[in-house]
Amino acid sequence: MKRIQNYINGKLENPISNQWLDNYDPSVGEVYAHIPNSGKEDVEKAVLAAKKAFKTWSVTSIEERSRILHKIADGIEANMEKLVVAESKDNGKPLALAGAVDIPRAVSNFRFYAQAITQFSSNAHENIGSKSINYTLRKPMGVVGCISPWNLPLYLFSWKIAPALVTGNCVIAKPSEVTPMTAFLLSEICQKAGLPDGVLNIVHGLGTSTGQAIVEHPEIKAISFTGGTKTGAHISRIAAPMFKKLSLELGGKNPNIIFADCDYDKMLKVTLKSSFANQGQICLCGSRIFVEKSIYEQFKKDFITKTKALKVGSPKNPDSDLGAMVSKEHFEKVLSYIQNVEKYGGKLLCGGNPVKVEGHESGYYLEPTIIEVGSNDCKLNQEEIFGPVVTLMPFETEEEVLAMANEVRYGLSSTLWTSNLNRAMRISNALETGIVWVNTWLNRDLRTPFGGVKESGIGREGGFYALEFFTEPKNVCIQYT
Ligand code: NAD
Numbered sequence: 230m231k232r233i234q235n236y237i238n239g240k241l242e243n244p245i246s247n248q249w250l251d252n253y254d255p256s257v258g259e260v261y262a263h264i265p266n267s268g269k270e271d272v273e274k275a276v277l278a279a280k281k282a283f284k285t286w287s288v289t290s291i292e293e294r295s296r297i298l299h300k301i302a303d304g305i306e307a308n309m310e311k312l313v314v315a316e317s318k319d320n321g322k323p324l325a326l327a328g329a330v331d332i333p334r335a336v337s338n339f340r341f342y343a344q345a346i347t348q349f350s351s352n353a354h355e356n357i358g359s360k361s362i363n364y365t366l367r368k369p370m371g372v373v374g375c376i377s378p379w380n381l382p383l384y385l386f387s388w389k390i391a392p393a394l395v396t397g398n399c400v401i402a403k404p405s406e407v408t409p410m411t412a413f414l415l416s417e418i419c420q421k422a423g424l425p426d427g428v429l430n431i432v433h434g435l436g437t438s439t440g441q442a443i444v445e446h447p448e449i450k451a452i453s454f455t456g457g458t459k460t461g462a463h464i465s466r467i468a469a470p471m472f473k474k475l476s477l478e479l480g481g482k483n484p485n486i487i488f489a490d491c492d493y494d495k496m497l498k499v500t501l502k503s504s505f506a507n508q509g510q511i512c513l514c515g516s517r518i519f520v521e522k523s524i525y526e527q528f529k530k531d532f533i534t535k536t537k538a539l540k541v542g543s544p545k546n547p548d549s550d551l552g553a554m555v556s557k558e559h560f561e562k563v564l565s566y567i568q569n570v571e572k573y574g575g576k577l578l579c580g581g582n583p584v585k586v587e588g589h590e591s592g593y594y595l596e597p598t599i600i601e602v603g604s605n606d607c608k609l610n611q612e613e614i615f616g617p618v619v620t621l622m623p624f625e626t627e628e629e630v631l632a633m634a635n636e637v638r639y640g641l642s643s644t645l646w647t648s649n650l651n652r653a654m655r656i657s658n659a660l661e662t663g664i665v666w667v668n669t670w671l672n673r674d675l676r677t678p679f680g681g682v683k684e685s686g687i688g689r690e691g692g693f694y695a696l697e698f699f700t701e702p703k704n705v706c707i708q709y710t
Pocket residue numbers: 376377378379380381385403404405406434435436437439440441442444455456457458460461463464478479480481511512613615641681685686
């Protein structure tokens with residue numbers, strides 16, 4: 230059976246304890262690899278390597294750091310097929326999705342930050358009256374931690390690592406234990422790209438032990454975390470007394486607001502994606518759909534028809550719109566919401582059943598599911614389900630829908646469908662989310678701030694925001710005569 234190894238000080242190695250965890254292929258429900266069950270001692274070894282490497286990496290020229298990031302991107306491109314297959318097998322997502330989105334985006338993340346650093350400049354403030362000048366440097370922080378989730382494995386892993394490395398930090402990174410394979414393959418790519426030993430260390434294992442050891446380590450100065458809100462709160466409690474810098478990208482329960490004056494066909498097509506792409510396991514999915522009353526019945530009918538036509542099947546099948554859910558545990562969690570649909574204040578409109586895929590009978594497949602709800606207060610509209618499950622509800626006025634959209638503890642993203650510019654401006658200004666999409670969804674420009682408000686997190690990734698996060702401003706004031 231394949232063994233994933235830690236990447237510490239430039240070498241691939243077993244965990245010190247020689248303890249291993251099972252890694253599942255969710256499309257068939259079988260263990261296909263083992264991953265290190267790393268402990269504090271592995272994290273300690275990685276931190277020592279990173280501290281040593283920092284002395285040189287932090288003073289390596291921007292051109293050289295940028296060149297190495299481009300080489301890593303080249304390595305991902307050269308291994309595209311292998312990485313696409315690995316991501317799909319580890320996560321259960323359709324091959325086509327991994328090939329169109331996940332792995333190409335990992336390439337873009339490295340290339341984007343390889344270029345962005347060359348444009349990231351310092352400020353100077355001259356004060357002629359007092360004959361002094363202030364200039365503000367952006368210094369790398371030292372050793373930093375990057376912890377990522379399972380839904381977009383290499384995509385989100387590289388989204389953190391690339392800005393952390395290019396700003397001169399040395400990194401201790403942990404991918405989700407549920408989807409560790411592409412991070413492991415990335416270690417081999419980094420070795421070949423000539424990344425100096427110890428600059429990036431990838432330590433595999435459970436969140437509660439390996440992840441916890443990273444967060445607790447006093448020499449790790451910053452933590453960039455993407456994952457659940459509960460985990461984010463736990464990390465904050467540990468990190469706060471050590472005054473660690475934190476970037477937290479957490480859960481969401483995003484509204485998708487549809488007005489009667491929208492481009493109906495485009496809206497319907499995109500809403501199908503924003504509801505069920507990646508089996509609904511994208512933090513940006515629009516899981517609460519609010520539809521203006523005058524088109525509610527029409528939309529309900531069309532949306533159900535389109536949803537029923539979606540094909541759930543093997544991730545390897547090019548016809549599959551939805552693949553497998555990521556794990557048995559997550560599959561059961563999502564199913565439990567559906568099984569309690571009436572108790573939780575909803576009515577099942579379509580889907581809701583596990584799917585038996587021929588030849589993959591033990592895989593974790595679920596029909597795309599639409600639930601009608603009578604009120605935004607219900608559990609189904611207030612809790613993040615993070616699966617192929619959306620709720621539907623009519624509204625009559627702008628004020629009413631805006632209040633419902635904002636009446637939730639999360640604030641990651643929102644989508645708005647209307648052709649009325651004034652309304653689009655009014656509502657996008659008032660929505661309490663970090664990201665608003667108008668007449669589009671998941672339309673990403675890597676220069677823009679990415680992140681949420683309320684319990685969806687603190688801080689922003691993307692563009693110069695991540696470069697700022699991974700650097701410490703230092704002001705120098707010089708007076709002259
Ligand atoms: P999770 O919080 O369970 O795990 C995320 C990562 O944190 C994993 O690597 C895990 O091992 C680690 N971890 C768990 N406990 C830890 C601890 N005590 N200390 C340190 N690390 C620990 O989340 P998940 O189930 O992997 O991912 C799904 C969640 O991620 C959803 O809530 C989703 O909305 C969120 N998410 C948010 C964004 C965003 O950008 N806001 C993007 C993707 C996913």
